[in-house]
Amino acid sequence: MAFGFKLLISLFEPIYKRIIYVYAKIYSRTYALAYKVFDAESRERRICQHLVFDSANENAGSVAVREYEETALSWGEWMNSKEVVEDETVGRARGKSFTQVGGHAGAFEKNGSTIKKLADPAELEFYEKVNNAVATGDSTRAWPVKFLPAFSGVTVNAEGKKQMILENLLDGYTKPCILDLKIGTETVGEDAKTEKVFRMMWRDVKSGAILDGVRLVAMSVYHPRAGKELSTAKKAGDKINEQASLETILGFFLSDGDRLRWRNVNQFLSTLEALLEAFEENHTYKFIGSSLLFVYEGSNIALAKAGLHNKCDLHMIDFAHVAEEFAPIHPVWQVLVEYHITGGTL
Numbered sequence: 628m629a630f631g632f633k634l635l636i637s638l639f640e641p642i643y644k645r646i647i648y649v650y651a652k653i654y655s656r657t658y659a660l661a662y663k664v665f666d667a668e669s670r671e672r673r674i675c676q677h678l679v680f681d682s683a684n685e686n687a688g689s690v691a692v693r694e695y696e697e698t699a700l701s702w703g704e705w706m707n708s709k710e711v712v713e714d715e716t717v718g719r720a721r722g723k724s725f726t727q728v729g730g731h732a733g734a735f736e737k738n739g740s741t742i743k744k745l746a747d748p749a750e751l752e753f754y755e756k757v758n759n760a761v762a763t764g765d766s767t768r769a770w771p772v773k774f775l776p777a778f779s780g781v782t783v784n785a786e787g788k789k790q791m792i793l794e795n796l797l798d799g800y801t802k803p804c805i806l807d808l809k810i811g812t813e814t815v816g817e818d819a820k821t822e823k824v825f826r827m828m829w830r831d832v833k834s835g836a837i838l839d840g841v842r843l844v845a846m847s848v849y850h851p852r853a854g855k856e857l858s859t860a861k862k863a864g865d866k867i868n869e870q871a872s873l874e875t876i877l878g879f880f881l882s883d884g885d886r887l888r889w890r891n892v893n894q895f896l897s898t899l900e901a902l903l904e905a906f907e908e909n910h911t912y913k914f915i916g917s918s919l920l921f922v923y924e925g926s927n928i929a930l931a932k933a934g935l936h937n938k939c940d941l942h943m944i945d946f947a948h949v950a951e952e953f954a955p956i957h958p959v960w961q962v963l964v965e966y967h968i969t970g971g972t973l
């Protein structure tokens with residue numbers, strides 16, 4: 628009986644998988660193809676511009692700070708839910724080997740200014756491809772490597788597993804504040820199993836990523852005055868719509884618990900502008916499940932010692948599901964996308 632049922636399911640799998648996929652495409656592609664990764668940035672840009680605008684002069688700046696103190700308070704209630712925020716020790720107990728906010732435990736080894744990440748074949752291929760493209764001047768397969776952690780080859784660990792040697796993006800930070808935002812309105816690849824397609828689509832819908840093009844994976848923030856380090860719990864981002872908006876979370880991340888760190892906002896904004904341009908020129912890669920990793924120095928003492936006002940960086944990470952040959956958008960979809968973007972006023 629059970630065998631018969633399994634057989635029936637397996638016979639139908641290609642069909643229902645297709646149906647789900649076509650549904651997923653129709654539902655998300657209107658945003659996804661043109662909007663997709665771009666939207667992640669443009670939404671970020673809107674939020675940041677709002678912050679930059681508010682912080683353009685001292686008075687307006689303090690208005691923004693007050694606003695963000697309030698949002699930080701509402702985040703505070705959320706924090707107390709324990710479902711969402713944990714302290715460092717819990718993170719360590721989960722097997723994160725360094726200040727790693729998202730991703731699989733056990734995938735990384737810290738090694739000074741570099742980290743070793745277990746090599747996923749597709750991710751390794753992406754790093755090798757873009758780095759070779761830059762070296763050989765192949766503009767079709769190039770992607771600006773300044774947005775990626777520097778890649779310096781592969782090694783093999785004691786268990787014989789291949790590892791990629793990547794730049795440690797936290798090197799030089801005393802109290803790194805880290806935000807991992809997954810970009811894209813769909814975060815599952817066509818090659819995934821049916822169960823995973825369902826699960827990930829549900830997460831995209833629940834977290835609002837299907838519309839926003841961004842999902843909080845995790846973050847870790849240091850607030851100097853309170854002397855507190857807080858990290859989000861696993862899958863906290865899936866609860867965003869229920870518990871706090873993305874703006875609230877960004878406001879919290881970008882503030883020191885007292886004032887908005889507007890120099891970081893400006894710098895993140897200009898990197899996002901540059902990334903946006905790269906996406907606009909990109910006709911080769913489709914980034915599924917990649918993230919933006921925002922990092923800034925949370926320790927004012929460390930900044931003062933280095934004679935700096937601020938220190939921050941923004942890179943893309945996680946390329947295990949990058950697909951090549953990004954199909955040019957079909958004219959019919961283009962019309963639908965524009966119709967949608969312009970609020971139906973075409």
Ligand SMILES: Nc1ncnc2c1ncn2[C@@H]1O[C@H](COP(=O)(O)OP(=O)(O)OP(=O)(O)O)[C@@H](O)[C@H]1O
Binds near residue numbers: 726734742776794
């Ligand atoms: N080059 C890097 N330097 C410093 N920290 C990094 C770097 N790459 C990743 N991290 C940290 O590790 C976390 C997970 O990274 P990444 O998404 O690449 O891992 P993964 O195991 O492939 O994740 P996933 O489970 O989403 O596939 C990030 O949230 C970030 O905190």
Ligand SMILES: O=P(O)(O)O[C@@H]1[C@H](O)[C@H](O)[C@@H](OP(=O)(O)O)[C@H](OP(=O)(O)O)[C@H]1O
Binds near residue numbers: 729730809844916
């Ligand atoms: O980063 P998040 O938000 O936690 O989401 C995970 C992320 O998309 C991983 O890339 C994926 O693993 P793979 O790269 O191996 O596909 C994992 O699938 P999983 O739950 O099947 O491990 C997701 O849960």
